Amino acid sequence: MWTQIFEDAFFSAIAAIGFAAISTPPRNCFAVCALIAATGHSLRFWLMDAQFGAGMHIVPATFAASFVIGCLSVFFSPMTKAPAETCLFPSLLxxxxxxxxxxxxxxMVKFVLSSNSMQSDYYFSQLSSNGFTCMFILICMALGSTLPVFLFGRIAFSATRRKFL
Amino acid sequence: MRTTSTFKEHTAFIGTYAAALLGCGATCVRLEKNIGRIASAYGIEVEMTIMPRHIHLFMRDKSSGTSESAVIEPRKMPISFRCNTLLSRLSWEIADGQIEFSGAGAALQRAVSQPPRSKELVTFMVCCASASFCRLFGGDLAAMGVLMLSTCAGFMLRCHLLERKVDIRAVMFLCALVSSVLGATDMLFSIGSTPEIALGTSVLYLVPGIPFLNAFSDVINRHYICAFSRFMDAVVLTCCLSAGLCTGLLVMNAGMFR
Structure with a gap:
């Protein structure tokens, strides 16, 4: 279990650093992005694990992990002297x-190309099941991560101040 | 403050600042807070309407009552959190009186003209990120290797085309096409045991994640028009990359067309 969690944390940290590079963050934010992404993704992994974790569905687990990522990004932002979004967005990716x-x-493609109703019913159920899961994961990611920025707005919006209050 | 520079100079500075901040990918709430902070430090009242392709600023001098209105187009530049950070820092320095007006102009220029990072290094980092992403979805070593190659080709093509000012939608389509064709080699030559994962993750580095997240942030802050615009921009780009992926799979007779 611990090996899997560490593996998950390691690869999500590398993914976060790589995707962060595209949006050119300040140099000192890379390590923080990696740390936050590793924490968030491995938390989601643990929450979803049925045997050793909480056995949660991917949607609420994503919301919880995104919220933690949002909180960590806000609380780390005064240290990096960068806006909270700098570490938040790459860590979510x-x-x-x-x-x-x-x-x-x-x-969707198979549904459109299907020739009989049995096939089209099957592909439509696949389309709606995967589509709705995908959509709710995205909503939970966005909502969970941006809520802390507004809840702790005082920290999030004054992190770049030299004399942080 | 007003003795060394005029109201017009201040409003011009605020306009340039707003164009740069929106151009580098800041959310509407940050734009409002930073511009409000600078304007307040210069004794100006500001009202703004943030639209997808321009910002409308109405500024009024608190002491004399003189007003000025400006419609500004965002600066054309790639999303840059480094620029966003430097501009946010500058707004606080102005608000706290740590920088003179002349120094603020120079700092603004420095923030927007930061040299880009080494293209080779960024490409390598994106390749590693794609391979890691593949692993997170359960891909094996072969899928990770194939994905590194397909991402490398796609990302280099993206940089090359963007440098030549090719339309971003065409860039998305072409890069997704190249990456999916190369990503399909795992399936075509039966290299590993998880070719579907390699295919599915081959274009993920192109997903416009930051515009999507910015759009949600704008919704929370009730900037619905700007949020809708950013969201539609991101949807159009996603459609372009889906079309590229679809064409690639059709050409290779792989994935959903098998």
Whole structure:
């Protein structure tokens, strides 16, 4: 279990650093992005694990992990002297439901191309199941991560101040 | 403050600042707070309407009552958190009186003209990120290797085309096409045991995640028009990359077309 959690944390940290590089953050934010992404993603992994974790569904687990990522980004921002979004957005990216989106797209194409009603029913159920899961994961990610920025606005919006209050 | 520089100079500075901050990908709430902070430090009242392709600023001098209105187009630049950080820092320095007006102009220029990071290093980091992403979805070593190659080709093409000012939608389509064709080699030559994962994650580095998240942030702050615009921009880009992926899979007779 611990090996899996560490593996998950390690790869999500690398993913966060790599995707952060595209949006050019300040140099001192890379390590913080990695730390926050590793914490958030491994928390979601633990929450979803049925055997040793909480056995939660991916949607509420994503919300909880995103909220933690949001809080950590806000509380680390005075240390990095960068806006909270600098570490928040790249840290969230490893949680993007890429495979769900791909399956949704695949089911949509197969649904359109299907020749009989049994096939089309099957692909439509695949399309709606994957599509809704993907959509709710995205909403939870966005909502969970941006809430702390507004809840702790005083910290989030004065992090770049030289004399932080 | 007003003795060394005029109201017009201040409003011009605020306009340039707003264009830069929106251009580098800041959320509407940050834009409102930073501009409000600077304007207040210069004794100006400011009202703004943030639209997708321009910002409308109405500024009024608190002491003389002189007013000025400006419609500013955002600066054309890639999303940059470094620029966002420097501009936010500058707004506090102005508010706290740590920087003179002449120094603020120079600092603004420095913030927007930061040299880009080494292209090779960024490409390498994105390749590693894609491979890690593949692993997170359960991909094996072969899928990770294939994905590194497909991401490398796609990302280099993206940089090359963007430098030549090719339309971003065409760039998305072409990069997704190249990455998916190369990502399909895992399936075509039966290299590993998780070719579907390699295919599914081959275009994820192109997903416009930050515009999507900015749009949600704007919704929370009730900037619905700007949020909708950012969201639609991101949806259009996602459609372009989906079309590229679809064409790539069709060409390779892989994935959903198998």
């Amino acid at each position: 490893p949680m993007i439901p890429g495979i769900y989106a791909y399956k949704t797209f695949g089911a």
